[in-house]
Amino acid sequence: MSLESLNDQVAFVSQEQFLFNTSLYENILIGKPNASKEEVLxxxxxxQCNEFLERFPDGIETQAGDGGKQLSGGERQRISLARAILKNAPIIVLDEATxxxxxxxxxxxNAALDEIIKDKTVLVIAHRLSTIKNADKICVIKDGQCIAQDSHENLIDTCPEYKKLWDASVSASAWKVREA
Structure with a gap:
């Protein structure tokens, strides 16, 4: 398989997405350069971009600015996800996407991801365990080695390292910041 053919099969959404200093429309169009306007929209x-696109007078034609400075990090991430949706590749790699x-x-x-991952192979790289809880198979990596792989429910029962991470995650999610 050629590199170009492999690239056609994979959509990638990373924590460090990059937007070009062009319209948000054109930034999404990168996912499938020959897409129709209806497909991009x-x-x-x-x-889940419509809510923030409606804030801009030019909507989807708004200029992203250098590196997407017109948008928050989460909004840039959703533009990056829109690229992946438009590409419609059978494999999606989410590298710390949230x-x-x-x-x-x-x-x-997460609402957008729930819709688009149906009938796809999805590889999720995550430290935030809530992101992967519903995965069919979770691989626990320790010192560069896969030490266990199974569903969340089974790993809780069979993998002490995973249970420790999960318990810490649940505990951290309950933290509250008190006002002085």
Missing amino acids: DAAKRA AFMDPENEEKM
């Missing part, structure tokens, strides 16, 4: 909608998101953006991103 549909991808933006499915990636790492820097606030809870509102993470909720919207």
Whole structure:
């Protein structure tokens, strides 16, 4: 398989997405350069972008600015997800795709992901365990080695390292910041 053929089969959404200093429309179009306007608008909608696009007078034609400075990190992430939706590749790689998101953006991103991962092979690289809890198979990596792989429920029962990580994750999610 050629590198170009492999690239056609994979859509990649990383924590460090890059937007070009062009319109948001053109930034999404990168996912499938020959897509119709309707396909681009549909991808933006499915990636939960409409809510923030409506804030801009030029909507999807708004200039992203250098590195996407017109948008928050979560909004840039959803534009990146719209690219992946538009590409419609059978394999999706999510590399810490929700790492820097606030809870509102993470909720919207997860809603979009739930829709697009149907009938796809999805590889999720995550430290935030809530992101992977519903995966068919989770690989626990320790010192560069896969020490266990199974569903969340089975790993809780059979893998002490995973249970320790999960318990710490649940405990951390309950933390509250007190006002002085």
